[in-house]
Amino acid sequence: MRHVLSVMVNDQPRVLARVANLLGRRTFNIESISVGESEEAGLSRMVIVTRGDEQTMEQISKQLHKLVDVIKVQDLSSHPAVERELLLVKVEAGPSERTEIGGIVEPFRAAVVDVGPHSLMVQATGERSKLNALLQLLHPYGVKEVARTGVTALSRSAVKVTN
Amino acid sequence: MPDAVTMTDSTERAGKDEKEFTGSEILLRCLLEEGVDVAFGYPGGAVLPIYDSLYRGALNHLLARHEQGAIHAADGYARATGKPGVVIATSGPGATNLVTGIANAQMDSIPLVCITGNVAQSLIGTDAFQEADIVGITMPITKHSYLVTDVKDLPRIVKEAFHIASTGRPGPVLIDIPKDVSNAKSTFQYPSTVTVRGYQPKSDPHPLQLTRLYQALKEAKKPLILAGGGVVTSGAEKELIAFAEKARIPVTTTLMGLGGFPGQHSLWLGMPGMHGTYAANHALLECDLLIGIGARFDDRVTMGRIDKFATGAKIVHIDIDPAEIGKNLDTFIPIVGDVKKVLASAMQEAPRCPSDAWLKQVQGWYRQYPFRYRDEEGVLKPQWVIQHLYESTGGDAVVTTDVGQHQMWVAQYFPFARPRSFITSGGLGTMGFGFPAALGAQLARPGETVISVTGDGGFQMTCQELAVAALSEIPVKVAVINNHCLGMVRQWQEIFHKKRYSEVDLSGSPDFVRLTEAYGVKAFRAKTREEAVRVWKEALEHPGPAVVDFWVHSSENVYPMVASGTGLDEMMMGDEEG
Numbered sequence: 014m015r016h017v018l019s020v021m022v023n024d025q026p027r028v029l030a031r032v033a034n035l036l037g038r039r040t041f042n043i044e045s046i047s048v049g050e051s052e053e054a055g056l057s058r059m060v061i062v063t064r065g066d067e068q069t070m071e072q073i074s075k076q077l078h079k080l081v082d083v084i085k086v087q088d089l090s091s092h093p094a095v096e097r098e099l100l101l102v103k104v105e106a107g108p109s110e111r112t113e114i115g116g117i118v119e120p121f122r123a124a125v126v127d128v129g130p131h132s133l134m135v136q137a138t139g140e141r142s143k144l145n146a147l148l149q150l151l152h153p154y155g156v157k158e159v160a161r162t163g164v165t166a167l168s169r170s171a172v173k174v175t176n
Numbered sequence: 177m178p179d180a181v182t183m184t185d186s187t188e189r190a191g192k193d194e195k196e197f198t199g200s201e202i203l204l205r206c207l208l209e210e211g212v213d214v215a216f217g218y219p220g221g222a223v224l225p226i227y228d229s230l231y232r233g234a235l236n237h238l239l240a241r242h243e244q245g246a247i248h249a250a251d252g253y254a255r256a257t258g259k260p261g262v263v264i265a266t267s268g269p270g271a272t273n274l275v276t277g278i279a280n281a282q283m284d285s286i287p288l289v290c291i292t293g294n295v296a297q298s299l300i301g302t303d304a305f306q307e308a309d310i311v312g313i314t315m316p317i318t319k320h321s322y323l324v325t326d327v328k329d330l331p332r333i334v335k336e337a338f339h340i341a342s343t344g345r346p347g348p349v350l351i352d353i354p355k356d357v358s359n360a361k362s363t364f365q366y367p368s369t370v371t372v373r374g375y376q377p378k379s380d381p382h383p384l385q386l387t388r389l390y391q392a393l394k395e396a397k398k399p400l401i402l403a404g405g406g407v408v409t410s411g412a413e414k415e416l417i418a419f420a421e422k423a424r425i426p427v428t429t430t431l432m433g434l435g436g437f438p439g440q441h442s443l444w445l446g447m448p449g450m451h452g453t454y455a456a457n458h459a460l461l462e463c464d465l466l467i468g469i470g471a472r473f474d475d476r477v478t479m480g481r482i483d484k485f486a487t488g489a490k491i492v493h494i495d496i497d498p499a500e501i502g503k504n505l506d507t508f509i510p511i512v513g514d515v516k517k518v519l520a521s522a523m524q525e526a527p528r529c530p531s532d533a534w535l536k537q538v539q540g541w542y543r544q545y546p547f548r549y550r551d552e553e554g555v556l557k558p559q560w561v562i563q564h565l566y567e568s569t570g571g572d573a574v575v576t577t578d579v580g581q582h583q584m585w586v587a588q589y590f591p592f593a594r595p596r597s598f599i600t601s602g603g604l605g606t607m608g609f610g611f612p613a614a615l616g617a618q619l620a621r622p623g624e625t626v627i628s629v630t631g632d633g634g635f636q637m638t639c640q641e642l643a644v645a646a647l648s649e650i651p652v653k654v655a656v657i658n659n660h661c662l663g664m665v666r667q668w669q670e671i672f673h674k675k676r677y678s679e680v681d682l683s684g685s686p687d688f689v690r691l692t693e694a695y696g697v698k699a700f701r702a703k704t705r706e707e708a709v710r711v712w713k714e715a716l717e718h719p720g721p722a723v724v725d726f727w728v729h730s731s732e733n734v735y736p737m738v739a740s741g742t743g744l745d746e747m748m749m750g751d752e753e754g
Contacts, residue, residue, distance in 0.1 A: 023373075027315075075499035079499055080374070081340060084374045
């Protein structure tokens with residue numbers, strides 16, 4: 014099963030390497046990792062998307078906890094949470110196709126953020142499945158480049174969940 | 177002891193608070209504050225400032241002949257005392273030579289503080305001379321690591337390193353100090369307390385889980401304790417005896433747990449696993465309640481066959497590391513906490529198990545199937561040598577080993593009575609560990625007999641440390657079980673590779689007697705029992721270090737044996753051989 018882990022870590026050099034190294038050497042699967050600042054100075058929030066059964070998830074969480082730079086591990090799959098990813102995609106498009114692509118982009122609440130003579134760039138945010146659907150619709154036009162941030166997420170509950 | 181330090185202090189009394197020290201002087205002061213009485217190491221370019229601060233001898237430092245020797249010695253010191261061992265190495269090759277020793281300590285949960293120099297920060301990342309990313313290289317094999325970027329952080333980092341290395345589940349911590357940090361100046365104050373937000377080991381067990389344990393004990397007709405290295409680490413040997421006796425539970429101790437429960441006790445069933453006793457393995461197969469205490473159910477005990485391991489048993493797992501619980505085995509009662517604290521409660525509260533019939537059965541097995549070997553007239557058998565080491569010392573010795581046949585024979589034929597008397601490379605299985613570890617152990621416990629049992633393969637990996645034994649007159653006795661080959665590899669080739677003996681012949685090895693004498697250390701050779709008895713006595717009576725080269729047959733194998741990937745019920749007892 015797919016799980017989204019929210020991991021609070023010290024904002025220290027190499028902290029990403031420590032986490033990635035741990036997951037790699039214990040052969041845990043990583044779908045995506047994204048890191049950024051958090052609400053607390055000195056701490057970063059790392060969002061890890063992974064897959065595993067209950068026993069694997071328990072091990073991932075416990076092993077992460079053993080890292081001295083890890084302060085808190087929370088499995089967002091067990092709480093209501095908001096999950097988002099940002100997608101940038103460069104699509105081949107001459108002047109004649111621009112309006113058509115605009116029509117695809119709109120219902121996704123995506124936006125055209127750059128236009129060139131033969132291409133344009135679409136920006137979209139949302140859950141992974143939505144971005145995948147958008148990409149699929151854009152494919153016939155010729156997708157030149159794709160960049161995705163990986164998932165970031167926050168628990169919905171009003172109170173901060175501590176672990 | 178710290179003359180040099182107090183001297184500097186008094187000369188600068190006037191401006192006490194403003195007095196500045198270099199990073200390397202600060203490091204020295206930190207080590208003295210931590211009560212470090214010996215460090216092992218090897219100098220080099222990036223640690224020149226650190227070695228300069230050691231010049232006046234405020235800290236007892238032993239110059240190894242290879243960084244691997246230094247770190248194994250620090251490891252042996254740590255295992256013999258429970259205190260963190262300290263090793264110092266230079267950048268680049270000095271640091272990478274520590275890698276095996278760091279991994280060795282990590283696998284066996286041994287507290288080490290490893291100090292490496294690095295090139296100046298301005299050069300880091302430029303592939304400078306003798307630069308190696310040792311923090312990156314050792315990330316998977318350290319409990320934690322630091323790259324010091326500001327001399328002002330040094331006291332806090334050293335304090336944290338000792339705290340992290342020695343508490344919770346112990347392990348090696350690396351401090352990498354760039355040369356400019358060693359040279360930079362700062363005032364010095366050693367922090368009196370330490371708080372690491374992301375490191376809060378839990379030592380008190382949950383009372384509910386203890387209650388569940390006591391309930392399970394009431395119902396257990398066939399209980400079994402599997403005690404591991406955690407019993408030794410937490411110093412819980414008395415509590416373990418009291419608990420086992422009160423609840424009437426037989427005890428098997430893993431390789432790392434040997435000495436954690438007396439090998440002479442009537443409840444002891446010996447070591448389990450690949451080369452374990454029939455009694456221990458069959459008790460594991462048939463028990464209905466298995467209590468793992470500071471043991472991690474590794475594949476040399478379970479044979480990697482969880483589906484065949486203690487299948488009828490409820491599993492209780494007591495460990496200070498929550499990640500160990502459920503890692504290899506589904507656990508019915510998880511008890512996270514310091515083994516000593518858990519057992520201190522259990523020895524008071526535990527009920528007596530209805531285990532009389534079971535005890536009779538397992539003790540019967542233990543008597544019926546002792547370790548045995550075929551004794552031959554006029555042949556010096558390695559098992560006999562180990563028995564002789566035991567008898568000649570009355571078992572009152574600290575014994576270190578490497579990995580392989582000699583290690584298993586020590587585990588089988590030297591019943592350890594006390595914790596921290598058996599020092600072995602358990603998890604990593606490192607050749608060359610035992611001899612330098614014995615030097616560290618002997619320094620830690622000067623009045624005791626310390627024996628390094630090694631093989632002709634392993635001894636050649638770190639025998640250069642004979643120089644340290646000679647120079648510092650460390651009276652370690654080395655027993656080389658010399659079968660002129662890599663015995664355990666040969667054994668596996670014999671059994672699993674149709675006797676295709678590939679690259680296990682150690683012909684070309686030096687004459688160990690002459691090699692040892694070249695270092696100025698006393699050496700003996702024994703090819704028969706009579707010689708063995710005579711020269712071993714001489715070696716023991718010799719006040720300094722001594723090496724005894726025991727020549728044994730290369731064809732002797734370790735039995736019983738359970739092949740990797742088979743069940744514990746499929747023991748090869750060794751009788752099959754002609």
